[in-house]
Amino acid sequence: MIAIIDYGMGNLRSVQKGFEKAGVRAVVVRDPYQVDQAGGVVLPGVGAFADAMASLHYSAMNKAVYRAIEAGKPLLGICLGHQLLFDASEEWGYTGGLGVLPGLVRRLPGGLKVPHMGWNRIEIKKADPLLEGIPDRSSFYFVHSYAAVPADERMVLATAEYGMSFAAVVGRDNVYGIQFHPEKSSALGLKILENFGRIAEKC
Template sequence: MIGIVDYGRGNLRSVEKALEKVGFEATIMTSPEDLDGVDGLILPGVGAFADAMEALNSGRWIQPLIQFARSGHPFLGICLGMQVLFEVGEEHGEHAGLGLLEGRVVKFPPGGKIPHMGWNTLSHEQPSRLLEGIPNQSYFYFVHSYYAQPSEKHDIIASSDYGIVFPAVVGKDNVWGAQFHPEKSSPWGLQLLTNFGKWVNDYAALSSH
């Protein structure tokens, strides 16, 4: 079972429907207590970094999410949900993130149209289970004004180019993030969610032994 975190900042139903479309059972979770019943987790997000962290804090999500990730369960952040995986966000001043990945989230430099909105290609930087079956330079749908700067180059799985090259997929161990919206990215977005779903099922099978 895949849990989708409802903290008032996400595009929940479309993520749930996309998972169901590719054959994976998902549940929208309104309380940290619900984490006990799921094998993997998706943290969606739309809006500002500080607002998201405030909403996670007021919902008592922060420590349970960190513990869930550190216990080895598959964990995927989407869009703003990817950004809050990092240590610090610079939107409206500096704010602490979940700190599951090292690095910070910064604003696109002036010059281009902000937000970066629409379809853009992924350049694979290294092999990843999350990108299996997805050709290099496939298109995905983005909407964001800030981007991640991981401290570890090895945490960048795929990049995209919007005047500057920025990380589009990040990951370390069992914690992954996609800057784009896979649920809005047609066949390749569904392939990424399929890959994540298979990973969750494998984890659940191993854990049950």
């Protein structure tokens, strides 16, 4: 079972429905100890970085995330959830993140229309089970004004371009993050959710 963390910041039902369409059982959980019972964990998110971090601390879901990672369970951050995995964000000042992955979240370059919204292609940099069956240069649906800048390029699995090249998919050990919304990205997005479900089954 996949646990989708409800900390008050996310389009939870659409993520759950995406997993259902992909044939993967996923449940929205509000109790941190429900996360401990799951085979895989999803950290979604829509909104402001600082508000999200405050909600994670208030709900104690930050501790559940750390426990899941330490236990070796696959974890997938989606959109804001992907950004929260990094050390900090410069959104509205400086806010510390979960610090699971090294790097900072920075605003997209000036002069561009933000948020970056709509379909955009990704360039696959490294083969990984999460991207199995995804052709290079496939398009996915993005909505964001900030992007993670990983400190270690080796964990970048795919990039996208919007005024700059940015990390669209990252992965290190049992932790994954994707900047786009797979649940809104048609068949290929569902394929990624299916792949994550398969990864969780093997752990």
